[in-house]
Amino acid sequence: MSSQTPSQIRTEMLPGATPEVPVEAPAVAAPGSLVRMLEVLDQFTPDQPVIRVDDLQARLGYTKSTAYRYVKALCDAGLLAQASQGRYSLGPRIVELERLMRIADPLLQAGEAVLPELAAEMPNSMVLLCSLYRDKVLCVHREGPEAIEAGGRRISILRARGLPLPLFQGAASLVILASLPTPRIRALFVQRQAEMAAAGLGADWAAVRQRLAGIRRDGQVTTVGRFNRHLAAVSVPVRSRDGAQVAGSLTRIMPAEAYPGEDPALLLQRLQACAAQVSARLA
């Protein structure tokens, strides 16, 4: 909601939407204080890991009192910490909670047990374990070297854990997306058709459906030079132990010039076997 300014043009009006509605009619209700407080967290970026209370007032339209009220509540919860006078950064609670997730995440544990061997089989190549949360795909773990030598460059994926991936692009995401239950995909399509089209997934429902069905049939997505001009990626879904749903995706990333190597089918097979091993270890 926050990313869609009123001036943006919607590609197509949703069927059933009231036409001729006055411009200022708010589509969504005004956010309550709860949501407003959590917007504070949006303000932190790699470029601005420390934020001043004045900036919050300015950017989010808070009054002094409100800004400090929110900051205090978040500080007391440990989500924020005072960096110095008037400046606040993200707090220790986030690191603690993330550790909790790391400890509790069965996918990560299974991956940590299985992936090292897989990663070691191919030098100058890394393995990514990704997961879907709600409607976001995140890299959960990387195994193998931090960087790959490709196209004469050294391409590194540093600090992979927590790296957000676009939901409608990239092998790791598409493989997950395609494995979702159809109604869920349909719901996503209705909500985010424009994004899907922009990502080249298809302009209408039929096209998207067909594209994803194809991926589901293949059981893999291979991209060459999409994520990075010099890299290739092969991705397969990781299913839950009972096989009923997707738990995430397993991706092998290598130099584009190394793909297809001697036996791409074998590479794929090995990846799928590993994904099955991970599945088998899920709680």
Add this chain to the structure above:
Amino acid sequence: MSSQTPSQIRTEMLPGATPEVPVEAPAVAAPGSLVRMLEVLDQFTPDQPVIRVDDLQARLGYTKSTAYRYVKALCDAGLLAQASQGRYSLGPRIVELERLMRIADPLLQAGEAVLPELAAEMPNSMVLLCSLYRDKVLCVHREGPEAIEAGGRRISILRARGLPLPLFQGAASLVILASLPTPRIRALFVQRQAEMAAAGLGADWAAVRQRLAGIRRDGQVTTVGRFNRHLAAVSVPVRSRDGAQVAGSLTRIMPAEAYPGEDPALLLQRLQACAAQVSARLA
């Protein structure tokens, strides 16, 4: 506050507190909805990484409506994610934010550059980098092996990052505590005297002050068999680049039987040199 039920007995009444006050008088104001919503995050533990909405209602005294309202707000912010019907877990946003902290944290970056060499110098031993946030000490990074062989056992500190350390116990914390500006220590003493006493820091202000002054003079804390019966730890403060304040602490952990080794003074010197290197690299 949530951990202090009304039935608990306070060890000692704070000086200046109104005596003879009727039992039901709330010492602190009733928490607002902002704080209440954030209490939801407290409910997640390693044993219970997934929580049901019913449990929230029961444990926190919410009504159905309120519970779902809070959960929805937290979900929309990405702090929570729906695991399955009626069950929620911590959300992707936490992993993302933690990554942001990892990227932005100068202490961690400096540590990652300097610590590997230090860790490699002594086998069967690890190095911990810790940091103070607000009034919590957290392990920020571990370098070296995941486990130490000591006392015939294999003692592992797995997933060190995010591990919370008690503020008034342990070499890593004490070294930081002692390096804090005196007014800050004094404030902590007033607020948490009982905890300090329980941790053996001293029963009154004079004792605490003296103890910490001693640590400050030494520039290190060494404990043997405190954190774990079979382990020894030597900890030194890491100062900010200008040396004006503490940025964290650097700790060498080793088997208790290996300390003191040939030259404990050299070990300490090396640690302090490394801490200085880290300081020099701080932004």
Add this chain to the structure above:
DNA sequence: TTAACTTTCCCAAAATGTGGGAAACGGCGC
């Protein structure tokens, strides 16, 4: 499909967040 459950929606009443300013606090320079 039914059945059981989860989740959202609705609305009047009441509780609580809001905001302006003043007061307390705390760091920094002199």
Add this chain to the structure above:
DNA sequence: GCGCCGTTTCCCACATTTTGGGAAAGTTAA
């Protein structure tokens, strides 16, 4: 150590919002 200034909390009347009970809508499993 003292005083200055920006930061942070406190205060309180007002009204905007949260609240909660139940009903409706949505989702999953059988």
